[in-house]
Amino acid sequence: MATMAAQITGSADRVPLRLKLQRVERRRKLKAFLLVLPLLLFILTTFVLPIGRMIFNAVHEDTLLRLMPRTMSELRGWDGKDLPDEGVYAALAADLKQSWADKTAAEIGKRMNYELPGTRSKVTSSARKVSTLSTDTYKDALIEIDPLWARHEVWSLLKRGSSAYTAYYLLRSVDLQYGPDSQIVASPPENAIFRHIFLLTLGISISVTFATLVLGFPVAYLLASLPAKYSNLLMIMVVLPFWTSVLVRTTAWVVLLQQHGLVNEALMALHILSQPAELIFNRVGTIVAMTHIQLPFTLLPIYSVMKTISPTYVRAARSLGAGPFYAFWKIYFPQTLPGMAAGCLLTFILCLGYYITPALVGGPQDQMVSYFVAHYTNEELNWGMASALGAILLTATLILYYVFNKLVGTDRMKLG
Amino acid sequence: MLGTQAAFVKFSEVQKTYDGETLVVKNLNLDIAQGEFLTMLGPSGSGKTTTLMMLAGFEMPTQGWILLEGRAIETTPPHKRNIGMVFQNYALFPHMTVEENLAFPLKVRKLGRAEIEIKIRRALDMVRLGTYAKRRPAQLSGGQQQRVALARALVFDPKLVLMDEPLGALDKQLREQMQLEIKHIHEDLGVTVIYVTHDQSEALTMSDRIAVFNDGVIQQLATPAELYERPQNAFVAQFIGENNQLTGKVIAMDGGVCTVDVPGLGNVQALPINVEGVDRPTTLSLRPERVKLNPVPGSYSNIVSAHVKELIYLGDHVRIRASVAQQDDFVVKLPNSEGVAQVGPGELIRLGWKTEDCRALDRL
Numbered sequence: 001m002a003t004m005a006a007q008i009t010g011s012a013d014r015v016p017l018r019l020k021l022q023r024v025e026r027r028r029k030l031k032a033f034l035l036v037l038p039l040l041l042f043i044l045t046t047f048v049l050p051i052g053r054m055i056f057n058a059v060h061e062d063t064l065l066r067l068m069p070r071t072m073s074e075l076r077g078w079d080g081k082d083l084p085d086e087g088v089y090a091a092l093a094a095d096l097k098q099s100w101a102d103k104t105a106a107e108i109g110k111r112m113n114y115e116l117p118g119t120r121s122k123v124t125s126s127a128r129k130v131s132t133l134s135t136d137t138y139k140d141a142l143i144e145i146d147p148l149w150a151r152h153e154v155w156s157l158l159k160r161g162s163s164a165y166t167a168y169y170l171l172r173s174v175d176l177q178y179g180p181d182s183q184i185v186a187s188p189p190e191n192a193i194f195r196h197i198f199l200l201t202l203g204i205s206i207s208v209t210f211a212t213l214v215l216g217f218p219v220a221y222l223l224a225s226l227p228a229k230y231s232n233l234l235m236i237m238v239v240l241p242f243w244t245s246v247l248v249r250t251t252a253w254v255v256l257l258q259q260h261g262l263v264n265e266a267l268m269a270l271h272i273l274s275q276p277a278e279l280i281f282n283r284v285g286t287i288v289a290m291t292h293i294q295l296p297f298t299l300l301p302i303y304s305v306m307k308t309i310s311p312t313y314v315r316a317a318r319s320l321g322a323g324p325f326y327a328f329w330k331i332y333f334p335q336t337l338p339g340m341a342a343g344c345l346l347t348f349i350l351c352l353g354y355y356i357t358p359a360l361v362g363g364p365q366d367q368m369v370s371y372f373v374a375h376y377t378n379e380e381l382n383w384g385m386a387s388a389l390g391a392i393l394l395t396a397t398l399i400l401y402y403v404f405n406k407l408v409g410t411d412r413m414k415l416g
Numbered sequence: 417m418l419g420t421q422a423a424f425v426k427f428s429e430v431q432k433t434y435d436g437e438t439l440v441v442k443n444l445n446l447d448i449a450q451g452e453f454l455t456m457l458g459p460s461g462s463g464k465t466t467t468l469m470m471l472a473g474f475e476m477p478t479q480g481w482i483l484l485e486g487r488a489i490e491t492t493p494p495h496k497r498n499i500g501m502v503f504q505n506y507a508l509f510p511h512m513t514v515e516e517n518l519a520f521p522l523k524v525r526k527l528g529r530a531e532i533e534i535k536i537r538r539a540l541d542m543v544r545l546g547t548y549a550k551r552r553p554a555q556l557s558g559g560q561q562q563r564v565a566l567a568r569a570l571v572f573d574p575k576l577v578l579m580d581e582p583l584g585a586l587d588k589q590l591r592e593q594m595q596l597e598i599k600h601i602h603e604d605l606g607v608t609v610i611y612v613t614h615d616q617s618e619a620l621t622m623s624d625r626i627a628v629f630n631d632g633v634i635q636q637l638a639t640p641a642e643l644y645e646r647p648q649n650a651f652v653a654q655f656i657g658e659n660n661q662l663t664g665k666v667i668a669m670d671g672g673v674c675t676v677d678v679p680g681l682g683n684v685q686a687l688p689i690n691v692e693g694v695d696r697p698t699t700l701s702l703r704p705e706r707v708k709l710n711p712v713p714g715s716y717s718n719i720v721s722a723h724v725k726e727l728i729y730l731g732d733h734v735r736i737r738a739s740v741a742q743q744d745d746f747v748v749k750l751p752n753s754e755g756v757a758q759v760g761p762g763e764l765i766r767l768g769w770k771t772e773d774c775r776a777l778d779r780l
């Protein structure tokens with residue numbers, strides 16, 4: 001009887017209790033949210049929005065739709081088999097006239113030139129000639145002005161332009177493009193450079209990550225096991241590069257590694273080399289300089305994990321009969337894995353985006369994806385290509401991170 | 417127990433300093449017999465762990481020898497000493513399951529798979545953790561981790577096992593349970609155990625012999641009863657069990673009895689255990705349970721009067737805190753027989769004790 005009563009009051013109390021809890025929780029959550037709000041806004045405006053915009057740029061392309069509205073709407077009815085009929089040509093003539101008057105013909109030419117090299121000047125000259133043309137048979141007249149307008153692939157291109165979205169840039173970034181009938185084909189060899197660039201970027205990043213791991217692990221171990229008065233000094237030496245700018249460090253490598261730089265002179269003075277080795281403006285220089293810059297990023301997470309590994313584990317292993325190396329390998333080393341995973345991931349992802357170092361100490365064959373992103377942004381003003389390359393790099397990074405996460409697990413990763 | 421056979425473990429004039437200035441272990445001489453359960457008991461920083469580490473091979477003695485089965489072990493690296501060790505913080509390998517932890521010393525010794533299986537099973541059954549083989553250390557409670565550490569230190573059948581405050585992190589109840597378990601395992605396997613603790617009741621319940629450490633020196637090495645009944649110096653008397661201390665000066669020595677002048681109390685008869693001679697200061701040590709309340713006059717050689725300060729009722733016994741010789745912390749422990757509980761604070765009582773129960777020791 002008593003327990004029944006207790007149960008009843010208990011269940012009656014439960015609802016207000018939960019509400020009370022919710023109210024308290026809500027206030028707590030609101031407070032927490034207000035604390036992160038400034039950072040959230042900052043990240044949103046400086047990171048999420050630009051990146052979203054960039055990914056959008058990679059697929060959004062409305063130059064033709066904007067500058068040739070008549071042609072685009074006429075083309076919707078085109079079946080894509082034979083050349084379009086007179087109505088489409090009339091619309092084209094009208095658009096070209098308009099563009100000549102608005103001085104936008106060059107823009108149309110540039111856009112078409114991306115996909116069909118050599119069309120730029122033809123488009124502008126057609127526009128100039130059409131501006132003074134008046135006839136009833138625009139089809140013949142336009143083909144007369146330039147045979148370009150009788151080419152099927154040109155019309156396929158224009159037809160694709162009637163959508164504000166295009167996969168063209170993304171396709172180009174993986175060495176594919178549209179064929180004459182809008183089918184997807186491999187890019188011609190002179191354009192098919194990007195797969196190689198991505199593989200190169202991957203290769204350099206893996207090499208640098210590996211090099212930092214091999215160089216950094218023993219130093220981290222030393223740092224973690226030395227008495228404080230020595231380890232502090234060593235730590236300063238490790239993080240010293242952090243305090244100098246990347247540019248300074250990179251140019252320092254130029255001084256060291258150039259033809260008559262310190263390293264070559266020393267090797268020759270010691271008669272190890274008879275003539276200077278090519279150490280810079282090639283792959284060697286790139287990897288050496290990047291390894292130097294990335295070393296602390298790999299090392300510090302490993303160090304911070306090692307610092308937490310109590311020496312009693314190895315002692316326990318020794319007392320159980322394991323020799324020094326076996327105890328290290330079976331007991332100490334596995335416990336450093338979270339740090340190695342975090343450090344390597346950090347370095348690897350940072351390497352994927354390297355730009356300035358390969359640009360300064362690498363050769364033409366060592367330029368990574370970021371170089372081309374910069375090239376398309378600054379020199380060619382082809383933002384679509386720049387965005388597509390960036391978006392693919394971002395996606396590849398996320399996929400690699402995901403795979404890595406599946407293999408290692410973030411819960412097993414420790415940054416510090 | 418000792419003496420007839422050669423010591424299993426022998427520390428001979430061992431000294432140890434870490435910084436080259438202070439000796440952490442000073443002139444340690446200690447013989448341990450095979451199969452013995454020896455406890456090193458002492459306050460924090462008294463050099464117990466250091467001694468253990470020297471035996472295990474993780475620290476080198478600055479001077480002196482350590483012999484194991486008659487052979488000097490300095491040149492044997494730690495992993496060849498075949499000494500099982502239970503660390504204070506367990507030191508279970510976090511990335512391995514319980515099973516893998518136990519298999520580690522066996523794999524190192526290149527035992528066959530089947531044999532490893534059998535030994536692991538036996539070790540886990542011994543500490544009653546048979547069903548936990550697949551768990552990781554983080555998924556075990558403190559007491560369970562403790563038992564795994566114990567099993568791991570024993571699984572490869574070492575002749576000598578060192579345990580460094582293995583129960584330090586456990587609650588009282590679990591600790592007492594584990595004490596019995598360790599004791600039973602020791603009896604069943606016949607291994608030699610060197611056990612470190614700073615809990616005196618733990619030392620008293622478990623050990624064959626106890627070495628009381630203080631300041632890098634063994635103060636007394638004896639069986640638990642001996643240590644409690646016959647402490648050789650004031651530190652041991654104070655450290656082991658409850659103890660009343662009275663300081664005074666020896667005024668006469670006569671055969672087996674000395675007379676000590678305690679200020680505010682007069683002359684007290686005591687056993688001269690560790691006194692320097694007549695006219696020298698001494699500390700008298702007296703166990704609270706050896707004091708009699710209101711004795712018949714003349715029945716005890718020492719009878720003094722005291723003021724009751726406090727009476728603590730503890731069910732089976734009663735503790736009286738009284739003021740004796742201007743000291744307020746004189747404790748008397750009495751069985752709860754009739755009449756005792758009637759004593760109230762502020763009352764004047766008489767306390768008596770025998771000469772044999774009052775030991776004159778060195779000055780603290």
Ligand SMILES: Nc1ncnc2c1ncn2[C@@H]1O[C@H](COP(=O)(O)OP(=O)(O)OP(=O)(O)O)[C@@H](O)[C@H]1O
Nearest residue numbers: 434435440458459460461462463464465466467614
């Ligand atoms: N690696 C070391 N370097 C320098 N001094 C040390 C080192 N290890 C211990 N000591 C010092 O040696 C003394 C004895 O230490 P030890 O660890 O043997 O004490 P302990 O008796 O085990 O104490 P506890 O009961 O607190 O564990 C202490 O004063 C300690 O500061």
Ligand SMILES: [Mg+2]
Nearest residue numbers: 464465466580
């Ligand atoms: Mg200790």
